[in-house]
Amino acid sequence: MSKKHIGESFISGKGITREFGYGDNKILAVNNVDFDFHRGEIISVVGESGSGKTTLAKMILGLLGVSRGEIFFKGKPRDISTQAKRREYWQHIQAIFQDPFSTYNIFNKVDDVLLDCLRLKGGGNLPSNEKFERMRYACQFVNLKFEELTNKYPFELSGGQMQRLMIARIFMLQPEVLIADEPTSMIDACSRATILDMLLKLRDEIDMTIVFITHDIGLAYYISDSVYIMEHGVVVERGTADEAILHPKSDYTKRLLGDVPKIYEPWDFTEAAHAS
Ligand SMILES: Nc1ncnc2c1ncn2[C@@H]1O[C@H](COP(=O)(O)OP(=O)(O)O)[C@@H](O)[C@H]1O
Numbered sequence: 611m612s613k614k615h616i617g618e619s620f621i622s623g624k625g626i627t628r629e630f631g632y633g634d635n636k637i638l639a640v641n642n643v644d645f646d647f648h649r650g651e652i653i654s655v656v657g658e659s660g661s662g663k664t665t666l667a668k669m670i671l672g673l674l675g676v677s678r679g680e681i682f683f684k685g686k687p688r689d690i691s692t693q694a695k696r697r698e699y700w701q702h703i704q705a706i707f708q709d710p711f712s713t714y715n716i717f718n719k720v721d722d723v724l725l726d727c728l729r730l731k732g733g734g735n736l737p738s739n740e741k742f743e744r745m746r747y748a749c750q751f752v753n754l755k756f757e758e759l760t761n762k763y764p765f766e767l768s769g770g771q772m773q774r775l776m777i778a779r780i781f782m783l784q785p786e787v788l789i790a791d792e793p794t795s796m797i798d799a800c801s802r803a804t805i806l807d808m809l810l811k812l813r814d815e816i817d818m819t820i821v822f823i824t825h826d827i828g829l830a831y832y833i834s835d836s837v838y839i840m841e842h843g844v845v846v847e848r849g850t851a852d853e854a855i856l857h858p859k860s861d862y863t864k865r866l867l868g869d870v871p872k873i874y875e876p877w878d879f880t881e882a883a884h885a886s
């Protein structure tokens with residue numbers, strides 16, 4: 611389904627490892643992971659709960675330190691050693707998290723959430739009617755009515771509205787890389803399709819790289835150019851969607867696919883299959 615053109619390597623990692631705890635309680639949440647994400651590419655990171663997906667995402671975002679390994683951004687070792695450098699980095703890479711309520715400061719009204727995006731993009735000094743115009747436009751993109759949201763706090767919105775607001779934020783920020791950590795897990799199937807649609811539309815419009823984190827291997831197959839499959843912190847399978855899911859090498863992937871046999875059984879269009 612995806613497959614636009616895919617550009618140069620944009621963000622990559624070598625030997626990325628993250629430990630938690632000490633001694634007997636030590637956990638290797640992410641263990642020696644290599645990755646390479648390209649401009650305009652849609653990547654899925656698939657794994658069961660606890661396999662290290664969110665930890666990996668947080669390290670890529672620079673929200674969590676790396677125990678070992680190095681992350682490269684546009685070919686150079688990433689440097690986020692100061693607050694100014696981190697802010698600069700976040701102009702390029704942004705995230706949508708599983709729980710939208712954790713993304714917002716609960717004391718910030720919706721207007722402030724969007725105004726903050728304008729400021730991050732250097733639009734803090736625009737005339738206020740221009741600011742409102744841009745916020746309204748971003749809300750329109752995700753089918754939200756800005757007028758209905760102004761003066762509300764994030765907790766006054768429904769889960770679906772919150773998810774849309776997060777995408778409106780991304781629309782305003784236009785990051786080159788978006789990490790979406792199970793963004794659709796809180797909403798119903800119908801809104802889920804809409805959210806996916808919006809993300810894919812954004813990818814096409816601004817050539818965004820999307821790293822989609824999910825435990826849904828069927829979804830990963832349909833939307834991705836590349837797939838990484840994680841088990842206990844280790845990437846056990848990596849390749850194009852066809853390679854990783856239609857021709858998996860690891861037993862783990864085969865076992866995951868056992869739950870969704872429809873993906874790799876070709877549709878049977880013969881008359882016999884339908885004659886009943
Ligand atoms: N802050 C933390 N402190 C201790 N252990 C953690 C922390 N964050 C994650 N873990 C552990 O790391 C492992 C991977 O977690 P996580 O990255 O959240 O997995 P996933 O997102 O795939 O469900 C789990 O065993 C989890 O309990």
Ligand SMILES: [Mg+2]
Binds near residue numbers: 663664
């Ligand atoms: Mg997670």
